[in-house]
Amino acid sequence: MPKFLTSINAISWYFLFPVIFIHFFVVAFPSILSLLLCLTDWNGFGRINYVGLENFQELFRDRVFKKAVKHNIIWTVMFLTIPVIVALTIAYLLTGIKRGQLFYRLVYFFPYILASIVNCLIWRYIFHPRHGLGGWFENQGIDFLAKSPFAMKETALYAVAWVDMWHFWGFLVIIYLTGMYQVDDSLYEAADIEGATKFQKFRYITLPMIRPIFVLSLIIIIIWSVPTFDYVYILTMGGPAYSSEVVANHLYSQAFQRMNVGYASTIGVMMFFYVGIIVGFFAILRRMGWEV
Amino acid sequence: MxxxxxxxxxxxxxxxxxxxxxxxxxxxxxxxxxxxxxxxxxxxxxxxxxxxxxxLMNYYDAWVNGNYTQIFTNSLTLVIGTLILNLTVSGLAAFSLAVLNPKGIQTIVVGLYLLVGISIPAQLFILPLFLMWKTLYLLDTRIGLIIIYSALNAPFATFLIRSYMLQLPTELFEAAKLDGASVMQLFTRVALPLSWPVFLTTALIVSLTVWNEFLFAITFIITDEYKPISSILFTFQSRFANDYGLVSAASILMAAPIAILFMFFQRRFIAGLTSGATKG
Missing domain, CATH: 1.20.5 (Single alpha-helices involved in coiled-coils or other helix-helix interfaces)
Structure with a gap:
């Protein structure tokens, strides 16, 4: 065998080949196809016609898509605030106690390891108009709470987000705890001598010290909110009347119910560009020496 | 006071x-x-x-009416198949990146490729992948889904295993090389036995994601007989819409194996899941 094929450099490529091959085959190649198909009007079979940017023009006129984007933005904002605030508070309280800490951590984290379908079934039942809380409220004579929040236009999106947040926030607690335990104890001791309150210690020591992990958690939330799908699809299918439709759902129905391959690819490409911009933005921030 | x-x-x-x-x-x-x-x-x-x-008959009903023996086997097949394929390719890649050539151009190129791969939303490629799988006769087969799951979990697994292998002392590999070990033996005899803890963590996380996975499961498996537990449970909520006892028992049967594993390996689960996030 020639020497360049047995050199350590070549061998290290052989070891990498399987992972590159399988990942390229499943992720990269179809992604490239998607980038090409978004310029066509293909419907899964028959002729493929090049239509230029027509799909994008149509997308910007698509009222359901606009609605879905709005819902995704609401979704992201909700996840950036509610679970973050709750998790920060709880993690901070947890650092202050000694007994039972492990128990709390396990309980908070537990829903995170449950399947989306299981979490959805739990809450669908609890919110059930006749059998769950709804029936209980009806018995108490509080009729307006008796309907399932998943079935009402005004509340569907928030109810779905509630279930997803219920499953997610414990994950953030663990992330923040990891950061908080890396903070040097002497800082708190010094603050104690100065007579700082608990809130002051949180505001002026904990928060600045965990900033890298905190910013990271926000990036994760922004990126993970984009393809959010399971909870909406299982609980409401985007309904009623598109009131909880999110972008991933819109794409899924265009792709697998209507077989609008070109159009669905266009939505996918938009999602990809959006995530790319976010990731790029933070990469640039980091390059500029912002410790994020 | x-x-x-x-x-x-x-x-x-x-x-x-x-x-x-x-x-x-x-x-x-x-x-x-x-x-x-x-x-x-x-x-x-x-x-x-x-x-x-x-x-307690709800459990029996769920098991029998839901055909759970079949469904559990399906899910277990997916988990085990994915573990074998995924850990093999990721282990080899991690060994290459961490031990064989940690400072080479490969580390940068492949590392960057996998990082981009992690941030691609599944929705970008799911439809072309579906059409590819259809032409390759991989659609509606368990092996087709195993290949997908292995690929989707590969970047995470590779990074996690690599970060562990980087800490192995290089002297061990040097010594084995002097004793005449081939590169493959360095992997199987030295690297693998030493890094079993990280393989265990990775295996747990991959099992968890495969067991719970929903989007690809409902899309790529159409025949009820091949469906894993997550997508069959989705059909249950309409098929047994009024039998909440049965659906609840079925949900618990799905959550139980994960919950039991979690009880035994909570530290590994938590470390693995959070490291996946903080590196992705």
Whole structure:
């Protein structure tokens, strides 16, 4: 065998080949196809016609898509605030106690390891108009709470987000705890001598010290909110009347119910560009020496 | 003295808040557990409380009417198949990146490629992948889904295993090389036995994601007979729409293996899942 094929450099490529091959085959190649198909009007079979940017023009006129984007933005904002605030508070309280800490951590984290379908079934039942809380409220004579929040236009999106947040926030607690335990104890001791309150210690020591992990958690939330799908699809299918439709759902129905391959690819490409911009933005921030 | 008492009182308040938040998680889970042993006749009168009459037959019904022997086998096949394929390709890649050539151009190129791969939303490629799988006759087969799961988990697994292998002392590999070990033997005889803890962590996380996975499961498996537990449970909620006892029991049967594994390996689960996030 020639020497360049047995050199350590070549061998290290052989070891990498399987992972590159399988990942390229499943992720990269179809992604490239998607980038090409978004310029066509293909419907899964028959002729493929090049239509230029027509799909994008149509997308910007698509009222359901606009609605879905709005819902995704609401979704992201909700996840950036509610679970973050709750998790920060709880993690901070947890650092202050000694007994039972492990128990709390396990309980908070537990829903995170449950399947989306299981979490959805739990809450669908609890919110059930006749059998769950709804029936209980009806018995108490509080009729307006008796309907399932998943079935009402005004509340569907928030109810779905509630279930997803219920499953997610414990994950953030663990992330923040990891950061908080890396903070040097002497800082708190010094603050104690100065007579700082608990809130002051949180505001002026904990928060600045965990900033890298905190910013990271926000990036994760922004990126993970984009393809959010399971909870909406299982609980409401985007309904009623598109009131909880999110972008991933819109794409899924265009792709697998209507077989609008070109159009669905266009939505996918938009999602990809959006995530790319976010990731790029933070990469640039980091390059500029912002410790994020 | 005064501050000590103050501390104690504030610690009660802390515990009260922590317990309240724990209850928001425990109570819904308890409702599910109660419902799984509740006879259907009782659901109207007693929706959320402990059942007056315990009916364990719900589990039997779920197992038999839901054809759970088949479904469990399907899910288990997916998990084991993915573990074999995924850990093999990721282990080889991690060994190359961490031991063979940690400073080479490969590390940068492949590392960057996998990082971009992680941030691609599945929705970008799911439809072309579906059409590819159709032409390759991989659609509606378990092996087709195993290939997808292995690829999707590969970047995470590779990074996790690599970060562990980087800490192995290089002297060990040098010594083995002097004894005449081939590169493959360096991998199987030295690297693998030393890095079993990280393989265990990775295996747990990959099993968890495969067991719970929903989007690809409902898209790529159409025949009921091949469906894994997550997508069959989705069809259950309409098929057994009025039989909440059965659906609850079926949900618990799905969550139980994960919960048991979690009890035994909580540290590994938590470390693995959070490291996946902080590196992705």
């Amino acid at each position: 005064a501050t000590a008492r103050f501390r104690q009182r504030s610690s009660y308040i802390n515990h009260a808040i922590l317990i309240f938040m724990a209850l928001t998680i425990i109570l819904p889970l308890l409702v599910l557990a109660f419902n799984s042993i509740k006879p259907s006749s009782e659901f109207g009168a007693n929706p959320l409380g402990f059942p007056n009459e315990i009916r």
